[in-house]
Amino acid sequence: MAKVLRRERLVPNIHLLEVHAPEVARKCRPGQFVIVMSDERGERIPLTIADWDAKRGSVTSIFMLVGTSTQKLSLLKAGDDLPVYVGPLGRPSDIQNFGTVVCAGGCFGIAAIYPIARALKKAGNRVLTLIDVKASYLFYWEDKLKKVSDRLFVSARDSRYDSKEYIPYKLDSLLKEEKKVDRVVAIGCTYLMYRCAEATRPAGVKTMVSLNPIMVDGTGMCGACRVSADGKTKFACVDGPDFDGHTIDWPELFARRKSYFDDEVKSLCAFERERFS
Amino acid sequence: MTEKLEISAELKERLKAGYDKEWRKELRKSLPVKERMKIPRQKMPEREPEKRNRDFGEVNKGLDVEAAVLEARRCWDCANPGCVSGCPVSIDIPSFIKLIEKRDLVASIRKIKETNSLPAICGRVCPQETQCEIVCNLRKATGVPVAIGNLERFISDFERWEGQVFLPEIPPSTGSRVAVIGAGPAGLTVAGELAKKGHRVTIFEALHIAGGVLVYGIPEFRLPKAILKAEVDYLQKLGVELRMSFVVGKTATLEDLKKDGYDAFFIGTGAGLPNFMRIPGENLVGVYSANEYLTRVNLMRAYEFPFYDTPVVRGKRAAVIGGGNVAMDSVRTAKRLGAELAAIIYRRSRQEMPAREEEVKHAEEEGIEFHLLTTPLRYFGDDKGRVKAMECLRMELGEPDSSGRRKPVPIPGSEFITEVDLVVVAIGQSPNPLMAQTTPELRVGKWGNLEVDWKTMATGIPGVFAGGDIVRGGATVILAMGDGRLAAAEMDRYLKNGQR
Ligand SMILES: Cc1cc2nc3c(=O)[nH]c(=O)nc-3n(C[C@H](O)[C@H](O)[C@H](O)COP(=O)(O)OP(=O)(O)OC[C@H]3O[C@@H](n4cnc5c(N)ncnc54)[C@H](O)[C@@H]3O)c2cc1C
Ligand SMILES: Cc1cc2nc3c(=O)[nH]c(=O)nc-3n(C[C@H](O)[C@H](O)[C@H](O)COP(=O)(O)OP(=O)(O)OC[C@H]3O[C@@H](n4cnc5c(N)ncnc54)[C@H](O)[C@@H]3O)c2cc1C
Ligand code: SF4
Ligand code: SF4
Ligand code: FES
Numbered sequence: 001m002a003k004v005l006r007r008e009r010l011v012p013n014i015h016l017l018e019v020h021a022p023e024v025a026r027k028c029r030p031g032q033f034v035i036v037m038s039d040e041r042g043e044r045i046p047l048t049i050a051d052w053d054a055k056r057g058s059v060t061s062i063f064m065l066v067g068t069s070t071q072k073l074s075l076l077k078a079g080d081d082l083p084v085y086v087g088p089l090g091r092p093s094d095i096q097n098f099g100t101v102v103c104a105g106g107c108f109g110i111a112a113i114y115p116i117a118r119a120l121k122k123a124g125n126r127v128l129t130l131i132d133v134k135a136s137y138l139f140y141w142e143d144k145l146k147k148v149s150d151r152l153f154v155s156a157r158d159s160r161y162d163s164k165e166y167i168p169y170k171l172d173s174l175l176k177e178e179k180k181v182d183r184v185v186a187i188g189c190t191y192l193m194y195r196c197a198e199a200t201r202p203a204g205v206k207t208m209v210s211l212n213p214i215m216v217d218g219t220g221m222c223g224a225c226r227v228s229a230d231g232k233t234k235f236a237c238v239d240g241p242d243f244d245g246h247t248i249d250w251p252e253l254f255a256r257r258k259s260y261f262d263d264e265v266k267s268l269c270a271f272e273r274e275r276f277s
Numbered sequence: 278m279t280e281k282l283e284i285s286a287e288l289k290e291r292l293k294a295g296y297d298k299e300w301r302k303e304l305r306k307s308l309p310v311k312e313r314m315k316i317p318r319q320k321m322p323e324r325e326p327e328k329r330n331r332d333f334g335e336v337n338k339g340l341d342v343e344a345a346v347l348e349a350r351r352c353w354d355c356a357n358p359g360c361v362s363g364c365p366v367s368i369d370i371p372s373f374i375k376l377i378e379k380r381d382l383v384a385s386i387r388k389i390k391e392t393n394s395l396p397a398i399c400g401r402v403c404p405q406e407t408q409c410e411i412v413c414n415l416r417k418a419t420g421v422p423v424a425i426g427n428l429e430r431f432i433s434d435f436e437r438w439e440g441q442v443f444l445p446e447i448p449p450s451t452g453s454r455v456a457v458i459g460a461g462p463a464g465l466t467v468a469g470e471l472a473k474k475g476h477r478v479t480i481f482e483a484l485h486i487a488g489g490v491l492v493y494g495i496p497e498f499r500l501p502k503a504i505l506k507a508e509v510d511y512l513q514k515l516g517v518e519l520r521m522s523f524v525v526g527k528t529a530t531l532e533d534l535k536k537d538g539y540d541a542f543f544i545g546t547g548a549g550l551p552n553f554m555r556i557p558g559e560n561l562v563g564v565y566s567a568n569e570y571l572t573r574v575n576l577m578r579a580y581e582f583p584f585y586d587t588p589v590v591r592g593k594r595a596a597v598i599g600g601g602n603v604a605m606d607s608v609r610t611a612k613r614l615g616a617e618l619a620a621i622i623y624r625r626s627r628q629e630m631p632a633r634e635e636e637v638k639h640a641e642e643e644g645i646e647f648h649l650l651t652t653p654l655r656y657f658g659d660d661k662g663r664v665k666a667m668e669c670l671r672m673e674l675g676e677p678d679s680s681g682r683r684k685p686v687p688i689p690g691s692e693f694i695t696e697v698d699l700v701v702v703a704i705g706q707s708p709n710p711l712m713a714q715t716t717p718e719l720r721v722g723k724w725g726n727l728e729v730d731w732k733t734m735a736t737g738i739p740g741v742f743a744g745g746d747i748v749r750g751g752a753t754v755i756l757a758m759g760d761g762r763l764a765a766a767e768m769d770r771y772l773k774n775g776q777r
Contacts, residue, residue: 002522023523023528023529024528027527027528027529037485041578041584041585041586042585042586043577043586043587044577044587068586069586072586083485084485084522085522086483086485086522086523086524086528087524087527087528088527088528089524089527216569216572216573216577216587217483217484217572219483219524219527219549219709219711220549220550220709220710220711221483221549221550221551221568221572221709222551222566222568222569222572223551223553223565223566223568223569224565224569226560227560228560233553233555233559233560238711251662252560252662254662255561255562255658255661255662255663256560256562256662258562258661258662259562259563259590260588260590263582263583263588264588266583267582267583267586267588270583270584271583271586
């Protein structure tokens with residue numbers, strides 16, 4: 001059992017969840033995640049650790065509303081108990097002084113990239129952050145990101161920010177603009193990570209992506225999270241979640257993420273019926 | 278499979294003390310062996326195959342009192358009981374059986390619990406036919422052993438129904454703290470034994486429900502979760518603390534726990550790493566490891582989806598690769614979730630199938646198809662990346678290999694393709710590598726198993742012991758518990774010697 005300290009809507013489709021989990025807070029490093037279950041009948045779902053406070057014993061994640069589990073999380077209040085909150089899982093991101101690093105994030109990845117950018121900055125890198133949002137009102141954590149980035153570039157389909165173009169295009173032009181980019185880190189929806197990896201492939205800039213296949217236990221026991229990297233099957237929860245984006249079998253990942261599409265709709269309908277009847 | 282165990286001096290004495298009791302002598306005299314041998318083995322009542330293969334209710338209904346007493350009467354009460362040498366936890370089998378014959382059921386359950394803290398589980402899932410029952414003297418004489426496992430199940434169910442679970446007296450606290458890592462049968466046994474000795478025990482478990490394979494692997498229709506829960510409640514009554522959702526190696530390392538003040542450790546993290554065949558198409562949607570398939574259904578209750586949130590693919594044509602208990606559990610689960618065809622694909626012959634006889638029989642009754650001497654070569658997917666067919670190859674038995682089993686060899690040109698929309702790969706599990714990765718001082722064997730001194734279950738690190746599947750690879754519940762008992766005795770000695 002873990003206590004919810006705070007649950008708050010940041011922007012219309014994205015919420016923040018801060019949980020009292022002192023052991024996780026003591027141990028976690030950038031790039032790791034937790035597995036959460038909202039209630040006794042819930043599903044175990046992974047969420048990246050977006051921030052933590054070891055003194056307060058708290059861990060923060062940001063989640064995007066997609067289906068039943070995230071709907072349920074969005075109804076939590078401070079003081080509620082989570083039957084499952086386990087972590088920190090996965091391998092931490094590789095943090096070194098690489099030189100210039102581009103951090104690209106979209107949707108929940110805007111938060112997920114934050115601790116990585118912070119650690120990269122601290123390790124002495126020049127950090128260029130690229131953020132992608134559908135609309136400017138969906139952007140959050142601007143202040144936090146500004147503090148850890150040498151440059152922050154935001155792209156939204158309306159015209160309030162720097163550009164309207166989809167971030168992989170911006171990544172492409174940035175690679176040309178900058179004399180030297182030593183590494184790219186991309187987190188967000190699968191499509192965004194895939195496109196970022198493709199954008200850097202021609203120049204051969206190493207691009208780490210934080211993969212988000214469906215998981216169950218998160219400890220290497222079930223194999224639900226298997227992805228193909230360099231033609232070899234890997235378990236994202238223990239071998240990842242970070243992988244070199246140029247080695248990933250993306251079509252397989254897309255298909256595996258859609259494994260339960262019909263069931264998810266059914267589940268959401270059942271949940272809504274229960275909630276509103 | 279059978280390990281003929283040595284009968285220790287302690288056990289010999291224990292057996293003799295029971296054997297020499299006056300009431301035992303009288304009971305033996307009350308019915309001549311000849312008469313005893315006329316009693317047929319009492320059949321385990323089962324639910325009808327056509328009904329039970331559509332739900333998750335328990336298949337075996339259990340013996341009633343009269344049948345249990347009759348079955349107990351079959352036992353000769355041997356002076357040199359063979360049965361005991363087949364039980365890894367050294368239950369005084371004749372004593373508990375004779376107490377059933379005497380109808381002193383309360384004493385009978387206490388007898389069992391002297392050495393086995395989880396009898397309701399062992400009575401259900403122990404491979405009795407290759408352990409205690411294979412060495413029963415009655416079997417040696419007639420081929421039909423006393424139904425020891427069924428009696429064990431009967432007596433523990435009796436205790437639960439009565440609702441008077443017997444709590445032993447716990448000695449004053451020793452002040453020592455013990456960390457048990459993993460809440461499978463090995464870890465639960467260690468926890469129970471050490472709590473009874475007055476040590477403060479905490480179990481750290483990665484998942485959110487205790488039981489290990491008993492909760493995430495073995496299905497409800499074979500081992501109802503309520504039984505496991507009763508056993509775990511019992512441990513809590515003994516004062517054992519449970520820390521769920523705690524992955525040792527991640528949430529804290531063994532080193533961290535040492536700093537937190539734990540004096541001794543038991544690693545019982547099991548063999549949780551699923552093996553795959555590494556053939557084309559194995560990552561298609563609808564191809565599962567048995568661990569994932571069973572975890573979704575058992576632990577996460579996908580059979581009650583969408584009331585429970587976790588989904589699982591419900592195939593119409595299901596193929597399960599493998600021939601062990603895990604494969605039987607998977608294929609029978611697929612049938613229960615609506616598969617019209619649920620088939621076992623196994624590369625050797627029926628004789629070599631490692632699954633328990635009873636499980637195979639139940640599967641056959643439930644309409645499971647068996648494709649023996651067959652192996653999958655590849656899976657084919659549709660345009661959405663879902664499995665839609667598989668190619669298989671037929672085999673025949675060749676020369677015996679090093680293990681003495683006749684090796685299957687492919688029949689050239691025997692490939693065939695069949696439609697499937699669900700595949701479960703149940704070809705074995707390897708030890709979970711997490712502890713070894715984060716505790717470099719641990720000695721790791723060829724198969725990723727932890728190496729221990731088999732006499733004490735001690736790893737190379739002082740105060741750190743291990744047992745169950747993490748040292749044996751995929752074994753059995755009762756062997757895991759046997760390891761747990763041995764380790765607990767050694768840990769108690771270690772703690773009392775003040776080696777801290
Ligand atoms: C390592 C990792 C880190 C992640 N971090 C975050 C994060 O910080 N914030 C965030 O919003 N999302 C994150 N995700 C994705 C998040 O887990 C899914 O959005 C969530 O599980 C959806 O659940 P749902 O019931 O609301 O939606 P559903 O309706 O069940 O599913 C919607 C989609 O989410 C994915 N999904 C469903 N169940 C799971 C599951 N058990 N495990 C993983 N993916 C699943 C599937 O692709 C599915 O099509 C992460 C995923 C992984 C693997
Ligand atoms: C489907 C199936 C059917 C079976 N049927 C039978 C049968 O009929 N009869 C029989 O005798 N045997 C059967 N077996 C085998 C038997 O279940 C195992 O041999 C036995 O459970 C091993 O016990 P264990 O305590 O060593 O490990 P497990 O039962 O595997 O338990 C290990 C526990 O440790 C936890 N864990 C792992 N790593 C960590 C960590 N780092 N930190 C914290 N916790 C951790 C796991 O989550 C798990 O709960 C079956 C196995 C399976 C999979
Ligand atoms: S625990 Fe297993 S081996 Fe021992 S008596 Fe019971 S059924 Fe037989
Ligand atoms: S060997 Fe068989 S007959 Fe003899 S005591 Fe044991 S169970 Fe009874
Ligand atoms: S989530 Fe089960 S192995 Fe990764």
